[in-house]
Amino acid sequence: MEFLPFTRPSIDEETIADVASVLRSGWITSGPKMAALEAALSEHFGGRPVRVVTSATGAMEIALRLIGLQPGDEVITTAMTWVATSNIVINAGGKPVFVDIDPATRNIDLDLIEAAITPHTRAILPVDLAGLPVDRDRLYAIADKHGLRVIEDAAQSQGATWNGRRIGSFGDLCSVSFHPNKNMTTIEGGALVMNTPEEARLFEKWRLQGVTRLPDGTMDVDLPGGKYNLTDVAAAVGLGQLKRLDTFNKRRRELADRYFAKIDRTLGLALPVESDESNWHMFQILLPLDRMTISRGEFIARMKEAGVGVGVHYPALHLFTYYRGLGYTDGMYPHTEHVGASTISLPLFPAMIESDVDRVCDALSAVLTPVLRD
Ligand SMILES: *Cc1c(COP(=O)(O)O)cnc(C)c1O
Numbered sequence: 001m002e003f004l005p006f007t008r009p010s011i012d013e014e015t016i017a018d019v020a021s022v023l024r025s026g027w028i029t030s031g032p033k034m035a036a037l038e039a040a041l042s043e044h045f046g047g048r049p050v051r052v053v054t055s056a057t058g059a060m061e062i063a064l065r066l067i068g069l070q071p072g073d074e075v076i077t078t079a080m081t082w083v084a085t086s087n088i089v090i091n092a093g094g095k096p097v098f099v100d101i102d103p104a105t106r107n108i109d110l111d112l113i114e115a116a117i118t119p120h121t122r123a124i125l126p127v128d129l130a131g132l133p134v135d136r137d138r139l140y141a142i143a144d145k146h147g148l149r150v151i152e153d154a155a156q157s158q159g160a161t162w163n164g165r166r167i168g169s170f171g172d173l174c175s176v177s178f179h180p181n182k183n184m185t186t187i188e189g190g191a192l193v194m195n196t197p198e199e200a201r202l203f204e205k206w207r208l209q210g211v212t213r214l215p216d217g218t219m220d221v222d223l224p225g226g227k228y229n230l231t232d233v234a235a236a237v238g239l240g241q242l243k244r245l246d247t248f249n250k251r252r253r254e255l256a257d258r259y260f261a262k263i264d265r266t267l268g269l270a271l272p273v274e275s276d277e278s279n280w281h282m283f284q285i286l287l288p289l290d291r292m293t294i295s296r297g298e299f300i301a302r303m304k305e306a307g308v309g310v311g312v313h314y315p316a317l318h319l320f321t322y323y324r325g326l327g328y329t330d331g332m333y334p335h336t337e338h339v340g341a342s343t344i345s346l347p348l349f350p351a352m353i354e355s356d357v358d359r360v361c362d363a364l365s366a367v368l369t370p371v372l373r374d
Pocket of ligand 1: 081
């Protein structure tokens with residue numbers, strides 16, 4: 001039986017043909033396709049200004065410029081995320097301030113944010129882990145009360161909703177990722193949704209060397225921007241993907257429903273929240289490690305032998321070597337550490353079929369049943 005990876009992008013022939021036509025067109029870097037993708041994304045996000053870049057990491061780096069983050073400023077976030085969320089704050093001279101997660105949602109625990117606010121706090125950087133949205137009403141109530149900016153790390157939640165409204169179509173700055181593992185891809189890429197045309201113009205400067213084109217054909221540079229522009233080849237991939245995002249997400253939801261129906265509940269796995277508002281970027285379970293006679297590493301190896309690829313998203317980031325060097329240590333964020341030590345991402349991508357889910361569930365039972373203590 002063919003190996004089932006934990007994720008795989010779906011690129012259709014029409015998109016491949018479109019990429020080929022860009023390659024033949026004589027203009028392959030940022031140009032009309034990039035502009036078309038930005039226009040389509042703006043419509044997707046309720047008419048708000050959107051600009052694309054080569055990664056979500058880059059989009060968030062520029063977001064920190066837009067909010068004017070200064071050395072020493074603090075940003076409140078979660079350690080249960082891809083490490084980019086935190087690295088960008090450090091690279092901008094700021095300080096990530098972690099609070100623990102809510103063990104039910106595995107997202108930042110909003111109850112802990114106010115106690116972490118200091119005179120240096122500038123922003124909150126929430127992450128919608130696995131596509132499950134953080135409570136936007138409570139998030140923005142806290143931000144507004146304390147005059148804080150919000151940079152939503154929605155890398156995993158494009159197409160998810162809060163109270164029926166699409167994430168990114170309201171709120172402050174919102175970043176999405178087009179990495180191949182995300183719900184839509186440009187191969188590599190990301191975008192920032194902003195509030196005003198002025199922010200979008202400033203974003204464009206940070207995106208490309210600080211350049212402003214002048215009417216007389218010359219240019220000026222008034223800030224030291226970077227190099228983040230997305231190519232038209234990548235944008236052509238994104239245009240083909242964006243059209244299918246809703247279909248992809250609907251399919252992900254169906255597959256998630258099948259997991260809920262088919263996973264053997266006696267195995268003691270902690271399942272994700274059964275949310276209608278998630279985009280089902282990932283289906284993550286927690287292993288009952290204290291009842292298991294094998295490690296997570298051995299579990300992953302045995303699933304692989306059974307033909308099923310699984311992922312770990314993510315080890316608690318404050319326990320990485322670099323972060324330990326900053327003084328973070330075990331026991332600081334117990335729920336984050338518990339999830340980090342026991343989480344497993346099961347295969348979930350739109351091209352899966354029902355029998356793939358059944359295969360995964362059968363493999364879970366076959367691998368776990370012999371290694372569970374009572
Ligand atoms: C993927 C991801 C990122 C980074 O996205 P890139 O496009 O790879 O830079 C940031 N945060 C989270 C939560 C992610 O899942």
